[in-house]
Amino acid sequence: MKSLIAASMAAVLMTGTALADTTLKLVEVITSPERTETLRGIVKTFEEANPGTTVEIISLPWNEAFEKFATMYSAGEIPDVMEMPDTWLALYGTNGALEDLEPFLKDWEHTADLSDRALEFGRQVGGKTYMLPYGFYLRAMFYNKKLLEEAGVAEPPKTLDDFEEASRKVSALPGKYGYCLRGGPGGLNGWMMFGASMAGTDQMFKEDGTSTFADPGWVKGFAYLIDLYRNGYAPKDSVNWGFNDIVAGFYSGTCAFLDQDPDALIAIAERMSPDDYGVTTMPKGPDGKTFPTIGFAGWSMMANPADKELAWKLIATLQGPEGNIAWNKRTGALPALTSASNDPHFATPQFEGWFNELADPDAKPLSMPTYLEEFAFFKDSLVIKTSQQALLGEITPEDLAKQWADYMTAAQQKWLANKK
Incomplete structure (x- = not known):
């Protein structure tokens, strides 16, 4: 026992x-x-x-x-x-x-x-x-305090109208520009934020799967970004800029505004005094809303x-x-x-x-439709090619919007059909 x-x-x-x-x-x-x-x-x-x-x-x-x-x-x-x-x-x-x-x-x-x-x-x-x-x-908006003061801009822009005016004033300074445009790889975020904020909505599809990109509000937002570039409010070579280029463009003092995530702070904080720059909410559209990605x-x-x-x-x-x-x-x-x-x-x-x-209740975070298997090609190929064409004046904002809408409509409707 x-x-x-x-x-x-x-x-x-x-x-x-x-x-x-x-x-x-x-x-x-x-x-x-x-x-x-x-x-x-x-x-x-x-x-x-x-x-x-x-x-x-x-x-x-x-x-x-x-x-x-x-x-x-x-x-x-x-x-x-x-x-x-x-x-x-x-x-x-x-x-x-x-x-x-x-x-x-x-x-x-x-x-x-x-x-x-x-x-x-x-x-x-x-x-x-x-x-x-x-x-x-x-995404939020970095701004260079010294450049804004030199250009006579009293405060960081709160609206898209303010942002355009501030960019115009800074760009009047010799060798300076308003916006660090990301025209190359990874540039989709900017197009989506300005498009949605001008349209007053982050809805990219209608109930039947039709893309809203060709709707007047979105087209106006795309045209806004194109005009910033074509009016000389962004560096000429920014049509090809990627992440490292836009961050360098900001901390070097080439341009006064940069939209980026907090990870850009690592390089910026190493090269700029914290007293010389700030971060604020992305500028709001006509209806008082903004849609940072x-x-x-x-x-x-x-x-x-x-x-x-x-x-x-x-x-x-x-x-x-x-x-x-x-x-x-x-x-x-x-x-x-x-x-x-x-x-x-x-x-x-x-x-x-x-x-x-x-x-901020009027700053609604925007999520990309990454559930679509066609999204990767859209983001990394189609958007880069067509947006650069639009920035260079080779196609109109309406042409750009139609190409994006056609592609994304097909992708969304295919996804909807597979769900049935």
Whole structure:
């Protein structure tokens, strides 16, 4: 009997040890050496607080992440927690692949600290919290204080009319220009923001799938941007500028305005005094609204993790104030926690511009239709070619709008048909 009891106790102890020693898998998809290093540091904090638990970090290169993760998922190699881009949320959230985090949020001590935008975006799919956004990539307007003062511009522009007038005045200075136009790769954001703000809506499609790009409001917005360039309010060679070019154009003092995400601050802050520039809300259109483009990413729990409570604790560590702030300092995103604005890194006049924009009810973040498989070609090929033609006067704003509308209408109607 004694030996039976001893054997039973040993079995219980062994079972307890097996339960305690748990390995969680965490997939990182927007990968860089700096991000991975930061992630390891936050994960180490989690492991120290949960003895017996190990986190295996799987880092996928971003340019191959979508295909690689889909392959992993199809093969049953499913992680417990993953970094979820906004463009993947609907795909995995609608097929039962993700856990709803709402039950955990009810008792989490930092739920009240999550911004309204974070909760709104995290609940996009069926009203369930399939993701906790860790931060936002939101466009706002950088402005050069010295150039505005030299040009006689009293304050940063609040409207599109103000922006055009300020750009005109700065461009009258020798060798200076108003706007750092991104006419080359990655330039779609500018066209969408000016188009939507002039149109007074971010709706890109009608109910039947017809694109709105050829509607008068959108065309007027496209023409506005073309006129800025053709009137000499942007550098002539900006028709070919990409990210590095526009950021350099701003910190070198070539142009007074730049629309960009917070990640541009890294290069700008290294080269400009914080007293010489500011960040403000994107200029508003005729109806008093503006539509800055936004992207976001966050943490999701995959369905049926190895240990649901531990998986949540890992997300809570990543998303809590210490983890969230440390992570976003390296990623260049705006933190999802309202308390982050008190951190010295974010409590600057420059970051205040983005927090003010997020809180402005008339600044509605605009999301791209990345659910369309044709969107990549549209963004990286068709838009660049046709927008450069329009900037150079080879086609009219109406021609530009029609080509975009025709292409996107076909893509959206195909997507709608496949949903039936």
